[in-house]
Amino acid sequence: MNPLLLPREVTATDAWVGVVWPGAQPPASMTIVGGPAEQPVGAAWQPVFSIDPRQPSSFQRAQVSGLSPGTSYQLALVSGGQVLAQCRLKTLPDALPSASLPLNMLIASCYSELRDGAGALGRAYARLPAASQPDLAIMMGDQVYLDTPVAHFLLRRHTPEQLAFEFASNYQATWAANQPDTGFGPLATGVAAFLSGDDHELWNNAPTPAVHLPDTWTGDGREIWSKIAALLFDAYQTPRRLHALELPPLSIRSVDTRFARAADHSVFMDPQAMTEIAAWLATLSGPGMLILGQPIFVTEAGWRGNLADWGLPDFAQYDDLVRALTSVQHDVLVVTGDVHFGRVAEAVLPNGSRLVEIIASPMVLVDDRAGRSWHEPPSAFPARPVPCAPTSAVTVNPYRTIENHFSILSLWAEGQAVRVDHSGWEIGVDGSLPRPVPGYSGRLQ
Amino acid sequence: MFAIRHSGAAAPNALVKAQPARRGEGNVAWLERTGVGEGVLLLGGSQLTGVRLRVAQSRLRSDISPSHWSFAGLISQGVVTTSPLDAIGDPGEFAAHNGVSRVDAPMFDDPDRYPNIAVLVFTAQYAPVLDALDQIESGRAVLDVPALTVAWLAALWAVDELDAPLRAGRGMPGAAVVALAHAIAGLQLTPGLESTATCPEAIWQAARWWADFYRESATVALRAGATQFTGHAQPAVPAGMYAIRSRLVEPLQTSPREVTST
Numbered sequence: 211m212n213p214l215l216l217p218r219e220v221t222a223t224d225a226w227v228g229v230v231w232p233g234a235q236p237p238a239s240m241t242i243v244g245g246p247a248e249q250p251v252g253a254a255w256q257p258v259f260s261i262d263p264r265q266p267s268s269f270q271r272a273q274v275s276g277l278s279p280g281t282s283y284q285l286a287l288v289s290g291g292q293v294l295a296q297c298r299l300k301t302l303p304d305a306l307p308s309a310s311l312p313l314n315m316l317i318a319s320c321y322s323e324l325r326d327g328a329g330a331l332g333r334a335y336a337r338l339p340a341a342s343q344p345d346l347a348i349m350m351g352d353q354v355y356l357d358t359p360v361a362h363f364l365l366r367r368h369t370p371e372q373l374a375f376e377f378a379s380n381y382q383a384t385w386a387a388n389q390p391d392t393g394f395g396p397l398a399t400g401v402a403a404f405l406s407g408d409d410h411e412l413w414n415n416a417p418t419p420a421v422h423l424p425d426t427w428t429g430d431g432r433e434i435w436s437k438i439a440a441l442l443f444d445a446y447q448t449p450r451r452l453h454a455l456e457l458p459p460l461s462i463r464s465v466d467t468r469f470a471r472a473a474d475h476s477v478f479m480d481p482q483a484m485t486e487i488a489a490w491l492a493t494l495s496g497p498g499m500l501i502l503g504q505p506i507f508v509t510e511a512g513w514r515g516n517l518a519d520w521g522l523p524d525f526a527q528y529d530d531l532v533r534a535l536t537s538v539q540h541d542v543l544v545v546t547g548d549v550h551f552g553r554v555a556e557a558v559l560p561n562g563s564r565l566v567e568i569i570a571s572p573m574v575l576v577d578d579r580a581g582r583s584w585h586e587p588p589s590a591f592p593a594r595p596v597p598c599a600p601t602s603a604v605t606v607n608p609y610r611t612i613e614n615h616f617s618i619l620s621l622w623a624e625g626q627a628v629r630v631d632h633s634g635w636e637i638g639v640d641g642s643l644p645r646p647v648p649g650y651s652g653r654l655q
Numbered sequence: 656m657f658a659i660r661h662s663g664a665a666a667p668n669a670l671v672k673a674q675p676a677r678r679g680e681g682n683v684a685w686l687e688r689t690g691v692g693e694g695v696l697l698l699g700g701s702q703l704t705g706v707r708l709r710v711a712q713s714r715l716r717s718d719i720s721p722s723h724w725s726f727a728g729l730i731s732q733g734v735v736t737t738s739p740l741d742a743i744g745d746p747g748e749f750a751a752h753n754g755v756s757r758v759d760a761p762m763f764d765d766p767d768r769y770p771n772i773a774v775l776v777f778t779a780q781y782a783p784v785l786d787a788l789d790q791i792e793s794g795r796a797v798l799d800v801p802a803l804t805v806a807w808l809a810a811l812w813a814v815d816e817l818d819a820p821l822r823a824g825r826g827m828p829g830a831a832v833v834a835l836a837h838a839i840a841g842l843q844l845t846p847g848l849e850s851t852a853t854c855p856e857a858i859w860q861a862a863r864w865w866a867d868f869y870r871e872s873a874t875v876a877l878r879a880g881a882t883q884f885t886g887h888a889q890p891a892v893p894a895g896m897y898a899i900r901s902r903l904v905e906p907l908q909t910s911p912r913e914v915t916s917t
Binding site for chain 1: 660787790794796797824835837838839841842843845846847848849850851865868869871872874875876879890
């Protein structure tokens with residue numbers, strides 16, 4: 211495996227990159243070039259699992275500062291005059307641009323590297339027309355399926371070393387294959403990404419024990435699995451669980467709804483994060499965008515949750531989220547994934563504010579038995595009674611897809627409002643002919 | 656979806672009490688005797704329109720008997736704000752006010768025409784609910800009352816199936832106005848519905864069987880304080896009175912679930 215330079219969160223003037231150094235000790239002197247000045251890579255390496263237990267990899271995050279707003283950068287990891295890894299990113303603009311040059315945001319979830327033998331995702335991404343190429347990417351979870359191939363986990367338990375090997379192999383196959391134009395490669399290194407995880411960054415329906423995964427049947431087993439998976443997530447994806455982007459007049463939050471999930475169905479996100487999200491929603495001065503790991507327009511899974519996946523309404527904390535969302539004074543766009551189909555739905559709140567939900571899933575479907583079917587949202591939001599939250603009718607947009615896809619949101623400012631033009635991009639069999647499907651188009655106030 | 660949830664309550668809300676009508680007593684006199692000045696007024700009609708509307712809501716009752724109610728409005732100072740299907744008036748004016756109109760309570764005084772009556776209170780502060788009426792009247796973006804009216808007239812005239820509007824998620828106009836005014840004020844009026852097909856029967860069941868839900872709502876609102884719910888009314892366990900003079904059919908005495916929709 212080669213070293214990796216992974217573009218992560220950006221602001222108008224700063225960028226964070228993940229540096230993953232495989233196997234042996236990293237060189238004492240490395241720099242990141244391509245910014246306004248050479249940026250030394252510090253010595254604060256943390257070990258992370260590799261496919262060789264005798265030689266763990268190392269990772270750290272580096273902040274590149276002094277960048278210009280809305281500017282593309284090609285960064286390189288350099289040691290001894292040799293370029294070891296490269297990545298591209300674009301800083302955020304100071305504010306949402308005008309209609310003449312919209313900000314393009316890729317939104318996506320659910321990528322099974324095992325099922326993308328043809329590298330279709332990267333090929334489709336590379337063939338996006340210039341006007342649709344993203345300035346940044348939002349990934350809502352299941353960027354890896356650590357509990358696949360199922361046969362590896364089905365009938366036996368594993369030692370921590372074996373789990374680490376399996377998971378590290380999975381991450382390396384997804385992120386480190388590093389082909390510039392196929393698979394996950396272009397998304398791994400070609401665009402600044404705000405990432406959050408979902409269950410398959412751990413295991414199906416985590417933290418609930420999975421019937422088909424003996425490693426998750428005991429508390430100790432789940433703890434070992436979780437620790438290994440979380441460290442790899444921090445290294446290859448991000449240690450942040452809450453992202454904040456300000457693109458006036460649009461304000462954006464992306465929050466993890468999996469890693470802090472409680473098995474007793476009390477919370478799906480860290481309570482402090484919930485407090486921050488509720489406060490943010492209550493004080494929005496313009497349209498908001500909330501990125502979650504799972505949909506809000508959904509009914510309780512009920513007993514089915516034991517077999518498939520619990521949804522947000524199966525948790526007591528859903529009431530807090532619903533109350534915060536139904537109290538907003540501005541329109542909120544909720545962007546999410548997980549469910550293996552693309553859908554757009556909308557609820558008009560009693561005060562006239564709108565909640566628009568866009569689902570983008572999957573990039574590459576993990577298993578045909580877990581997809582290829584589209585589901586209507588419930589007719590009302592919330593779909594179960596929530597104290598102090600009014601109920602609103604949910605209407606469905608004609609847009610729907612069950613194909614592998616990602617979506618592009620083109621965003622621009624119209625005074626204090628935000629225009630959103632959404633298209634799903636179906637990847638097709640090998641990615642050579644990605645097909646746009648018009649989705650939501652509207653003005654958020 | 657056209658269904659109602661069971662609240663799980665073992666007994667009806669004790670704060671919603673029967674106040675039988677006296678011999679020859681009109682509805683206005685009955686209302687005065689309750690001492691309730693502001694709240695939700697439910698009426699059950701005995702004429703064709705009222706009876707058909709009562710039958711249309713049968714599916715929401717566990718014993719599928721006709722509802723006691725065909726009308727919902729918001730009463731304050733003897734004036735009822737609603738959207739009556741049997742008094743549309745000038746169509747142009749109707750649309751200009753989003754179907755919202757105000758009628759004097761004496762219009763409903765005749766107990767032969769409106770044998771059933773209830774007045775229900777979901778908060779101690781009705782000012783935010785009444786204030787919300789202006790918002791509903793001034794635009795159709797959130798609630799399109801004329802569209803609901805068209806659907807219900809089609810059902811009443813047998814152009815469509817009688818329960819087609821509720822099956823399509825279209826509430827009854829007067830009840831929808833009442834529910835939205837409460838919703839704008841932060842009060843959920845139909846927790847038992849799986850859709851937004853608001854109707855008088857759903858409001859009645861909320862008051863009768865969802866006391867625990869409102870108790871929890873009151874607790875949540877108090878805990879949140881004024882920050883999150885500024886401009887909202889403080890929820891309360893529903894209270895009120897009712898008089899049922901006409902049931903259309905007698906309840907099934909043997910059904911253990913009948914009680915949940917009395």
